[in-house]
Each structure stands twice: as structure tokens, then as C-alpha cells.
Amino acid sequence: MEFRYITQIDEAVKSLEAFKEDKYLFIDTEVAVKSFEDIDFFNDKIRLIQIGNYSKIFVYDMFRIPQFSEHLKELLENKGVIGHNLKFDIKFLKTNFGIFPQIVFDTMIASQLLSEDSREKHSLSALSYRLTDNHLDKSQQRSPWGIKNLTEEQLRYAAKDVQVLREIFPVLRDELNRIETPHKATGKIHETFGLDNGVAVVEMAFVPQLADIELRGMPVDEKLLKDMLQKVSTDYQREYIDFVRRYGVDPFSPQKVTNWLTSKLGLKLPTTQKGSLSSQDSALRRYIDREEVRKLLHIRSEKKILDKLKELKAHLINGRIYTQFKQIGAPTGRMASMRPNLQNITRDLRVLFRPPEGKKLIVADYSQIELRIAAEYVNDETMIKAFSEGKDLHRFTASLILGKEYDQITKDERQMAKAINFGLIYGISPRSLMEYARNSYGVDISLKDAQIFHSRFFEVYKGFKSWHDRVKEYLKEHNKMVVYTLLGRRMVVRRFTEAVNFPVQGTGSDLLKMAVVFFGKLKEDRDAGIVNLVHDEIIVECSESIADEIRDILSESMLRAGKILLKKVPVEFEVEIVESWAEK
DNA sequence: TGCACCAGCGCC
């Protein structure tokens, strides 16, 4: 492998000649970080930028030639950029040099989209080995990139990544193109890389959007967070001491709690295969009328709130919290958020998320999106009709199952139907339905009623019945099944529950990602940006003065995505301009 | 003491 290490500006500028004819380039960066565990995207510095085409590789030392970044901006924002885990590089390029590449192909994302096994690794070295049979030595990855004179080994290592990229890119692209997708790819990403796969084009366009979201961070009312932490902390400590003094049991020891509840109180709790260990979770809620159980659940949820407040505080930087997303966090395409997780914030803590003076939040979420997707996906005529007539589906289901007038359905009945709708589209059993209705919706139904509702549901929604039957039949015969979302995201499943879940949940993530990509395009350079994403919800922060306009752009983006994926069922969503996340 | 596992619980 040949490469050139460049430390002089005139040499750097001259090297650009080599890339004149290229539509896309292979890139990587090495960053001098203070701590590999806790990377600081705002203060850590890019040391090297490696750029190559199919014949040349240049390694630019940005400590020596910082002024070269102006030329790089021109280059990297106008050509296609191929790299591995580009969200990382894009974030540093943006904070260090104001460079924001948007026509990208990410080999990690490509590999994840192609994967048929969720245990598969997607590191560059894993890909190199899998696709080209070469072992890639990553021992230099965590070497000190800030030292004055980089070693020959470090430079070699840096250049090597680019060589690997150009070997694996065509393989990944061609594999993606081989998958039949219902939506034809269009636009710059498609033309630049010759990428036809619709899902892949959306995911690639999403990469820089997600980098932007992470860099914005979510605004937090710092004083409120600190006050709340103080209060919850003292309350909790008192309650904990109180609990232990009263019952003599550690509420967080599963063994001791099980022992206590069964022997002293005579409760019947299920046991897991681990013998003495017992799985309490939902079973405990059966005994919610016992004071001890109520106290136990209460202290546990207090602890949960305290933990979350601590977690938020630990990640607070100048009034904002910067999470990290895994773009494909689940095989369905859903994202995952970590350090901290901003996708499991409870209702009562959302009040903490509040923009500074002069800014507003816009909170938008799709309504009953999984049900709408499921209706479209299985082509259930009854459900599609109900949705297209603008019916409230939970009320509608209640009326069909109970044989009552649509307008006569009570709040409780609607609540029960909610449990039925969400549970039964995925084939929940009558027994589990009973538990689920109680634990998640606070509705008590007998096993007998659960059985009746179960069978009535499938009489009414025949499309769901035949879908479930088809899937069961197929799996019985083949023991695995390839399923697709409405955008064409492909998944290989082995279990019935996966086979019915994945296409629906997966289409949900297709939809959200498309909406985000549209929003990024439509908002142009207005002072607005997304600050959090929660599966079917988009949270935007913007200047107060343009809030109305941004709200409309967001609505348009969500509607446009909906119209592309759902042809028979209308999408609906709520959008609101608010002072805090809690206000919705 | 450190590590892997999981139970429990928050969100969609």
C-alpha cells in the first residue's frame, strides 16, 4: 500500500489535483483525544485526515496545516464521502473545521442493513475480514495521536483504513443493490455512489442529520434539575431507611424480597429456572392492594427517578445534554440512545427539558402509528376503512368487540380496547392479554373475557387472522423467514413474534428517519434543529421568531414521509410549540 | 476485586 504523508500546505493543495475526476472519495480521521472512554467532540482535535480514491492515498496532518481545512471544506462538501461510522468523523469535522459532508456512504450502516444475524459485528476490522479475508491490525487505534512526531506505524495504520474502505465499498454497495426494494432510489446519494437500495439511501442521508442532532444537544433547565435532584435525593434516603426499618428487607435484593413476600406474606410468585431467583415484575402488581407491595413498588420507582436525575446531571454541559445515538440500535432500524438515554425519560422529568430565552421547542409525534402501519401492511380492510374514515381506532375496536354503538363506548372500554389493539396485532395470548391490560392500562378483565375478546378481534379483523396464520404456517415449514418493512428494510427472523413485530416496528423507524431527512432539507439554513428523537416523536428547538414557520416545515416533512410509505391509511400526528417537553 | 449475567423498570 502506498500513501503520502503531507505536512506542507503547498503540497497539500497540489495533492487535490489527484481527486479532480472523482465523484466520491474514501475518508477517515484520527483524533487526538484526552480520554478514549469519554470523547469530547467539542474540544478534542482532529490530528489526521486521510483521503483516497482508487489509486492514491494522502494523509494530511492537520496540526501542521490547519489552514488546509478551507480547501477540504470545498472538497468534502461537494463530493461523495465514503467512510466507516461517519457520524463520528462528521461530528469532528464540523466542530473542528465547520465541514459538514452530506453526500455520504457509511460502510458500517451498509453492513448493518445487510446483516441477517444480530450477533454479527460491524467494526471495520470485522468487515475487512468478512469481505476480503484480510486481518486488519487495530493496535494503533488508541495510540497517542497528539504527539509531535507520529510514528511510521501510526501513519501506516491511518492510511490502511482508507485502503480497506476502497476494498469493501463496492462489495457492500453491490450487495445492497441486489436487494429488491419497493421504493426506487433517487437524488444525489443514489447518483454519486450508484446506490439503488431505497432504505440504504435513506439511512445514508440520515447519517449527517444524526451527527447534527448529537452536536446540538438537548436544552435543560439546569437550576430545576439541581433542585429536583436535591429534593428527590433527600426524600428517597428517608423512604429507604423507613422501608428497611419497617420490614427489615432490602427492596432491591430479588432473593430477599421474594423470600419475604412468599414466606411472611404468603404471596404466590412465579420462579424462573435459576431456582432460588424469582421473576417478580408484573406478577407483583397482582398484589397491588397489599400495603407492603405498594411500598415496595413505590420505593423502587423513586430510586428509578433518582438514578435518572443523577444520570442527567452527570452528562450536563453548559445547560445542555449530549446523548449518543446508535443509528441502527435495533435490528428493526430503531435507534438507541445512550450516555445518557434520552429515549426513556418519564413524563414527570420532561419538564426539565426547556430551551433558553428566545427559543422554543416544537414537539411532534405520529398518532397510533404502529396500528396504522399494521393495517396497511397486512391489508386489513376493516381497519383500513376505519382509519380512512377518521375513526378513533380504540373506540372502534371496542364497539365491534362489545357489540355496542361507537358513540356509547366509555372511557374504560376504550382503554381496554387499547390493550386489545396493541396486544393482539402481535399475537398476544388471552392470558397475557389479561396481565397486559391490567399492568399497562389499568383495566381488569377475566381470563374468560380475554378469551372472548381474543377470538372476537380476529373475527372482526380478518386480515390479521390470515396474516398470523400465514406466518405460522410458513415458519413451521421453513423455520426462518425473510420479512420486509414498507420501505424495503430486510430482516431474517426465526420466531413468530419477531415475524409479526419487525415489519411494523421497522416501518415505524423508516418513517421517522425519512421525516428527519426531509426536515433537514426543507429547513435549509434556518436557525432550527432537531434535539431529540424517540421512535415516533421529533423534538425541534428553534428561535421563537420562526417557530410557526418551523412547525409547518416539520408537519410537511412528517406528512411527506407518511404519504410515501402509507398508501391506504392516512398518517396523523400532533405538532405543538411549547416551553418545555412536558407541555404536550 | 473485577467481570458477566440478569432482574427490574423507564420509554416507544
Place this chain on the structure above:
DNA sequence: AAACGGCGCTGATGCA
């Protein structure tokens, strides 16, 4: 044969 799925964080537990 029966089955709703996905995630991350904390801390108990069991083992080396």
C-alpha cells in the same frame, strides 16, 4: 407448543 417486540441503566448475584 406458545409466543407482542425493541432499547439502556443500575445494582444484586455468582464466579474466578
